[in-house]
Amino acid sequence: MNYEQAIKNYLDAARAMLEKIDAAAVSAVMNALNAARRREAAIYIFGNGGSAATASHFASDFNKGVSEHLAQPFRFICLNDNIATVMAIANDIGYDAVFEFQLRGRITGRDLVIGISGSGNSANVLKAVELAKASGAATIGLTGYDGGKLAKLVDLSLHIPVMSMQITEDAHMIFDHLMMAVFCKTLCGIDHIKEE
Numbered sequence: 574m575n576y577e578q579a580i581k582n583y584l585d586a587a588r589a590m591l592e593k594i595d596a597a598a599v600s601a602v603m604n605a606l607n608a609a610r611r612r613e614a615a616i617y618i619f620g621n622g623g624s625a626a627t628a629s630h631f632a633s634d635f636n637k638g639v640s641e642h643l644a645q646p647f648r649f650i651c652l653n654d655n656i657a658t659v660m661a662i663a664n665d666i667g668y669d670a671v672f673e674f675q676l677r678g679r680i681t682g683r684d685l686v687i688g689i690s691g692s693g694n695s696a697n698v699l700k701a702v703e704l705a706k707a708s709g710a711a712t713i714g715l716t717g718y719d720g721g722k723l724a725k726l727v728d729l730s731l732h733i734p735v736m737s738m739q740i741t742e743d744a745h746m747i748f749d750h751l752m753m754a755v756f757c758k759t760l761c762g763i764d765h766i767k768e769e
Contacts, residue, residue, distance in 0.1 A: 583739075590740050593733055594747070602713055602729050603752055606635075607760075609685040609711070610647045617680070619652035619672045619701065620689030623742045624715075628689055629654055630746065634753045642761035652676075652701070672701035682709030690714070691741045693721020693732075702726055715748060717741025 609616050616635075618628045632649040640646030652672045653659060662671045672688075680686070686705035688698040693716035702712050702723065714720075714727035717735055724730045733744040757763040 586735070586737065586740055587743060590733055590735050590744050591747070593735070594744070595731075598729070598731055599748065599751065602731055602748075603755065605685060605711055605713065605729055606647070606752070607756070610643075610645060612683060613645070613648065615679075615681075615684045616647060616649045616687065617652055617676065617684065617701075617705070618649055618687040618689070620698065620715075621653070621695050623738070624689040624691060624695075624745070625653040627715075627742060627745045627749065628652075628687075631687070631749045634749055635756075638753055639756045639761065642757070642763060669696045669700055671697050673697065673704050676701055676704050676708075680705055680708045680710055684708075684710040685713065686710050687713045687715070688723055688727070689716075689745060690721065690723050691717045691738045691745075693718065693723040695723075699723060699726065715745045717744065 606616065618631050620628045628651050632651040635647040635649045652675045658675065659671050662674045666674060686702060688702045690698045693714070699722055702714065703726070705712050712727040713729045713731070714723040716724045716730065716732045717738065718741065719734065720730065720732045724732045731748050733741055735741055754765045757765055
């Protein structure tokens, strides 16, 4: 079977997604992240499924990739990384509480919360963000499709209006690597973008 046309169609959609990235919105999120780093705030991040993997990747890239070169590091905490905790909460309380329960008694108004949901309507992400807002913490949402409830709820939104979960998740990883690369250059003096 020849998959070339389907491959080209996906690549065309991915290229179109890149044109929809709002550089001003990304810059605003980067300023919020750097302000949280400077005040030594916790940065809580979480999502479901592929978004859980994205949240883990963000935490790794910022806690090691950027912070390795900083005297004052980022303090990312990925709430979906402790499987035992997530499963205990899901089993005993309910899946909708897996992130919100972990923030109870821990979140402060100094902290920053990043919820990732392709649809923008994941109940457990929304509950955690609602608790964060009630606690006075700053909130960021990464979404696709029409942004759902999350894009309207958060203080800062990185929204890609595409009707594809795969391309939405591609965009969310681009946000991670883009911000990491720019921080490495501006905060650490390391340029990961090489001229050809």
